[in-house]
Amino acid sequence: MWYYSRNGMQLGPLSTEELSGKARGGEVSPSDLIWKEGMPDWKPMAQVPEFQSTSGLSNPPPVGMGSVPMQQPPMYPAGYIPGSVPNYLWQSIVVTVLCCLPFGVVSIVHAAKVDSLLAQGDIVGATAASKSAKTWAIAGLASWGLLIGIYLIFVLIAVIGAAASGP
Template sequence: MQWYYTENGTQQGPVSGEQMTALIQSGRINSQSLVWREGMANWLPVAQVPELSAHAQSGPPATPQSPYQTPTSAPPQGMHVGADIPNYLWQSIVVTLMCCLPAGVVAIVYATKVDRLRFAGDQAGAQAASQSAKTWCWVSFGVGLAGLVLYFGFVFLAVLSEGRSTGY
């Protein structure tokens, strides 16, 4: 079984179970250090992993431990790093196709940045891109809705005007 861990803000590993135990017992990794292996949904502190917690020393980490920094290698497939931040990608695509192309394209650009920034460790940037994608989705929706209202208003006025000129 291969383990990954964070050290000085970067992802380390893979290491074997024996190597992980040795790292914990040496104090290089403590109970608050974050670890992950295949089969785990997310990174967890050593203290919350039953097979490792018995070996851990308690106390705060000597250095900041975070899986959110730029990893030295890509996270394992299917792994979620950081908080779940909505990317609004499907909404951006829908409003681009159905409402307003220019504003929708801007929404798509911001939506595609969210996951890349989140995995690179830039949580604030990912949150800002998410908020921008959401804003541009609403702008695109609003412009599309306003366009529909104007279109049907002009059609209604044209029909009303046509009706008056023919005497109906």
């Protein structure tokens, strides 16, 4: 959950998606300070790894400053805190072992990539892998829950049917 500061007011909490949406819509600018639990201090949005792609989109680098495309070599951005990109490995293992669907395996593969990408300094790639791991784990859990729910309804109908038809 993110908080952001605008015109001296602290606003939020918002999810990452909601804040990205606001950034794209121009309601939050890359220089606005944002914070979430776990960060030691407020940071300009442009320096927070989760929003680097978003803020880059909404504000192209100004022309006239020797307009070289902003293709920086991979490196840890100033605001990066070790451990701030979760790998969801344990969650994906639980989903794989309990949910009986291959989604969990996809999630584990993405989860395994997170720490390797972080070690290479690819924060954007690691964040993307982290998000994929989370998405596939949720997909596995949700589809399993749905199937179990449908199954239980059938069991219930069968039980009621048996009771209604009598001996």
